Amino acid sequence: MITAIERRLKSAALEAQEYVYLTASAIYAAGTRPRYKHDIWEQLDGIGFGSLTVVLLAGLFTGAALALQSGQTLDQFGARPVVGRLVSASMIKELGPVLTALMLTGRIGSGIAAELGSMAVTDQINALRALGTDPVRKLVVPRVLAGFLMAPVLTVVSDFVGILGGWVVARFTFQVNSGLYWSSVTKGLYLQDVYMGLIKPFVFGFLIVTIACHVGLRTTGGTAGVGRATTISVVAGSVAVIAADFFVGQVLFMLLY
Amino acid sequence: MATQTNQLTAKQVLNETGAPVIVFDHVQLAFDDKVVLKDISFTLIKGHTKIIIGASGSGKSTALKIIVGLLRADSGVVWVNGQRVDQLSEQDMMPVRADLGMIFQEGALFDSLTVRENVGYKLYEETQLPLEEVDARVEEVLGFVGLREHIDKMPSELSGGQRRRVAIARAMAFKPSIMLYDEATTGLDPITATTVDDEMLKLRDLENVSSIIVTHQLRDAFYVAEHMAQRDRDGNVRIVRAGAAKEREAEFIMLKDGLIIFEGDADALRKSQNPYIMEFLS
Numbered sequence: 001m002i003t004a005i006e007r008r009l010k011s012a013a014l015e016a017q018e019y020v021y022l023t024a025s026a027i028y029a030a031g032t033r034p035r036y037k038h039d040i041w042e043q044l045d046g047i048g049f050g051s052l053t054v055v056l057l058a059g060l061f062t063g064a065a066l067a068l069q070s071g072q073t074l075d076q077f078g079a080r081p082v083v084g085r086l087v088s089a090s091m092i093k094e095l096g097p098v099l100t101a102l103m104l105t106g107r108i109g110s111g112i113a114a115e116l117g118s119m120a121v122t123d124q125i126n127a128l129r130a131l132g133t134d135p136v137r138k139l140v141v142p143r144v145l146a147g148f149l150m151a152p153v154l155t156v157v158s159d160f161v162g163i164l165g166g167w168v169v170a171r172f173t174f175q176v177n178s179g180l181y182w183s184s185v186t187k188g189l190y191l192q193d194v195y196m197g198l199i200k201p202f203v204f205g206f207l208i209v210t211i212a213c214h215v216g217l218r219t220t221g222g223t224a225g226v227g228r229a230t231t232i233s234v235v236a237g238s239v240a241v242i243a244a245d246f247f248v249g250q251v252l253f254m255l256l257y
Numbered sequence: 258m259a260t261q262t263n264q265l266t267a268k269q270v271l272n273e274t275g276a277p278v279i280v281f282d283h284v285q286l287a288f289d290d291k292v293v294l295k296d297i298s299f300t301l302i303k304g305h306t307k308i309i310i311g312a313s314g315s316g317k318s319t320a321l322k323i324i325v326g327l328l329r330a331d332s333g334v335v336w337v338n339g340q341r342v343d344q345l346s347e348q349d350m351m352p353v354r355a356d357l358g359m360i361f362q363e364g365a366l367f368d369s370l371t372v373r374e375n376v377g378y379k380l381y382e383e384t385q386l387p388l389e390e391v392d393a394r395v396e397e398v399l400g401f402v403g404l405r406e407h408i409d410k411m412p413s414e415l416s417g418g419q420r421r422r423v424a425i426a427r428a429m430a431f432k433p434s435i436m437l438y439d440e441a442t443t444g445l446d447p448i449t450a451t452t453v454d455d456e457m458l459k460l461r462d463l464e465n466v467s468s469i470i471v472t473h474q475l476r477d478a479f480y481v482a483e484h485m486a487q488r489d490r491d492g493n494v495r496i497v498r499a500g501a502a503k504e505r506e507a508e509f510i511m512l513k514d515g516l517i518i519f520e521g522d523a524d525a526l527r528k529s530q531n532p533y534i535m536e537f538l539s
Contacts, residue, residue, distance in 0.1 A: 036382070123365035130325050130359040131379045131427075132351045138382075 019214045022136070026144050026210065029137045039142040047108050047143070047209075048150035055154045056161050058103050062095055063087055063162030067169035071176075080174055084181040085188025087166035092189065092197040096159035098245050101204035104151060105237035109212040112143055113233030116216025117226040125217065140213045144206065151205025152198055159197065192256040196249070203248050207240045276303045277336070278435055278467050279324060284333030284343075286319060293319050294330070295515035301435070304506070306461055307469045308478045311512035312537070317471040318362070320512075321437045324469070325359050326350035337435070358428030358466075362440040364420040366412040366427070372399070373408045376426045384431075398426040402456050418449030425456045429464070436460060436468040442477045454480050455496050462486040463494065475538065482507035482523040511537070 070090075071083045116139060119125050128135050163185055170176040212233045219229040279301035286294045293316045301307045309317045322328040323335060326342060335343040337353050345353065366375050377395040380386055386394075399405045402422040412420055421441055428436060438457060442450035454477050460466040462485050472478050485499040499507075509526045511519035511534060519526060519534055529535065 034383075118368075122363065122368075123361040124367055126322070126327050127359075127361055127365040127367070129327060129347075130354060130357070130361075132354045132383050133379075134347065134351075 018218065019210070022140065022214050022217070023210050025136045026140045026213075029134065030141050030145060034137060036138050036142060039138060040145055043142040043146035044150060047104075047146040048153060051104060051107055051150070051154055052157070054103050054107055055100055055158045058099055059091075059096065059158030059161040060165040062099055062158075063091055063165030064169045065165075066090055066095065066162070067166035068173065071170065071174045075174070081176055081180050082184050082188070083170050083174065083176060084163075084166065084184030087170075088163050088185040089188045089193060091159050091162040091166075093193050094245075096162055097155050097197055097200040097204060098241065100155045100158045100201065101151065101208060101241040101245075102238055104147070104154070104205070105208050105234055105241060108147065109208045109233045109237040110230045112209060112212035113216040113219075113229045114226055116213060117219030117229040120217055120219045121222055121225055135217065140210075140217075143213060144209045147205040147209030148202060149205070151208070152201040155197065155201040195256055196252045199252060200245065200248050203244055204241050207244055208237045211237045211240055274303065277301065278303050278338055279307075279469070280334070280336040281320065281324075282334040282336070284320075284323060284330045284335060286316075286323065286328065286330050292515050294323075297333070297512075297515070297517060299510055299517065299520065301467055301469060302506075303434075303467055304461070304465050305467060306481065306507040307510060308482060308507060309469065309471045309510045309512060310473060310475065310478055310537075312473065315512040316515050317473075317512055318439050321359065321439050321469060321471055324437060325354060325357055355431065356433050357435050357437060358431070358433035359437045360421065360424045360428050360439060360441045362443060364412070364424035366420055366423060368412050370412075371408070372404070372410050372412065372415070372423055375412065375423060376430050378427060379431045394430055395426075398430050399423075401429070401459070402426045403452075416449070418445050418452055421445065421453045422456055425453070425460070429460060429466070432464075434466060436466050438468065438470045438472070440472055440474075441470070442472060442474050447476065450474065450477055451480065453477075454484075455486070457481055458484055458486040458496060459494055463488065478509070479523055482509070 067083055067087050070086045071080060074080055074083055074086070116125070119139075125135050125139075128138060167178065167181050170181045171178055215229045215233040215236065219225045221228070277300045281297055281299050284294055284297045285292075297316070297320060299307065309320060311317050319328060323330050323343075324337060326345065326347070330343050333343065334341060338356055340353055342350065342353050367378065370378065373392075373395055374381065376399060377391045380391040380394060381388075384391075396405060396408065399408055402425055404419060404422055404426065407415060407419065407423075412423065415423065425441070436457075441457070442453050445453065457468060457470065458481060461468055470478065470481060483499055483504055484496050485503050486494055486496055488494055504524070505522050508522055509519065510517055511526070513533060518531060519529055521529075526534065527538065
């Protein structure tokens with residue numbers, strides 16, 4: 001019994017150690033040569049532009065649903081006109097960053113884990129190393145840079161369409177005047193909220209991609225192993241995003257407010 | 258200054274006939290409680306072939322991965338081209354790998370790249386060579402393995418044998434002096450396997466490449482040990498039966514439970530009275 005627990009603890013410690021090592025290697029490699037610029041552009045396009053549809057749809061419907069639910073509640077207090085304030089604050093501070101990150105975990109986290117996992121189980125990673133290419137520079141750095149840079153961009157897009165979705169519901173379901181809605185949107189926002197909404201996605205993007213790369217590169221066990229890696233990447237990435245949302249939020253509250 | 262002189266001397270020594278290009282000295286490796294290599298020592302001589310045979314799980318592929326730095330030995334010393342490599346970091350290993358070509362089981366081609374991009378991968382990505390030169394080299398090596406017409410295909414469009422030959426072309430594109438073949442013919446039918454064996458012979462005998470062949474396919478092991486490639490007057494390549502001297506340049510190593518239980522040429526292997534070897538050969 002003790003041996004089994006000991007083995008699990010050792011395995012968890014090893015995973016954590018390997019994750020930290022990969023992350024440190026990726027940060028070092030990102031700042032030094034050689035760089036595979038073509039791969040970086042390809043990933044920026046794939047992760048950024050490629051995720052646009054899913055982020056747009058998720059943001060739009062989240063904003064609309066938020067306006068619908070909160071509008072009904074606010075209506076009971078005669079506060080229908082401030083629905084824009086509630087939608088914008090919720091979207092920019094919390095829902096935009098977190099939901100975008102969760103969408104990215106499902107879309108790019110699983111894709112990266114499956115791609116690198118397939119390469120690992122078919123010896124393609126070893127072939128890269130044997131050919132003199134560092135897999136961290138070639139595969140990890142472009143993905144980490146793309147995730148780190150594109151997550152905030154996609155979050156801003158998601159925030160905007162979320163607020164737009166909220167306006168559609170406010171205008172056509174609750175008959176709130178458009179001018180009133182948009183002025184309420186800006187009135188409810190403080191600069192600190194915007195900072196918080198912009199800083200969080202950098203952390204989320206970094207976490208999603210580094211976890212997916214770590215899980216993908218350590219895949220073993222053939223096609224079943226690739227399936228396992230994909231699941232682990234999505235589950236671990238989602239939990240990491242939600243946990244990081246709390247901790248980063250705490251830190252930012254202390255620093256900004 | 259003295260160091261420079263010593264390095265030059267070492268390079269000169271490596272250019273001599275009979276120079277040791279790979280030395281494995283009392284190498285040991287275990288994964289947790291499972292000992293894979295107990296105490297392995299052998300030397301690969303320049304231009305010669307070492308054929309490592311043994312049952313699955315006997316540590317054959319592990320030995321190759323240690324040479325190329327994909328795994329690190331627990332103890333012992335490994336030399337490649339006069340450089341001690343068993344303690345080198347991943348970064349320091351890169352220049353050593355520039356002279357090592359490795360063919361993996363199943364080929365390990367990059368499935369999202371075309372044959373051309375696979376074969377020229379190292380030259381396109383890791384060198385500053387002009388594109389025209391790289392393209393010319395890619396076509397040259399694909400011609401060498403007889404697959405020039407497949408240059409724009411994806412690996413998934415090729416047969417198993419063709420994929421292995423593309424893997425050989427990829428490994429030889431940057432002109433390494435040592436080739437490591439990890440089960441290059443496993444899973445292929447005898448006729449296709451012979452085409453892959455012939456590529457190994459051509460590289461060894463026409464390009465003077467030293468090689469280590471890991472296999473449990475005895476037919477292929479003996480074929481490579483007992484044949485040689487030569488060019489006739491018209492420049493055509495022919496595979497012929499090797500002479501006794503040439504046969505001795507191909508040395509067998511048999512691994513069992515992480516230890517070498519036989520080392521010698523094809524003739525000595527056939528005459529071995531070791532019960533395990535006799536059963537393995539039967």
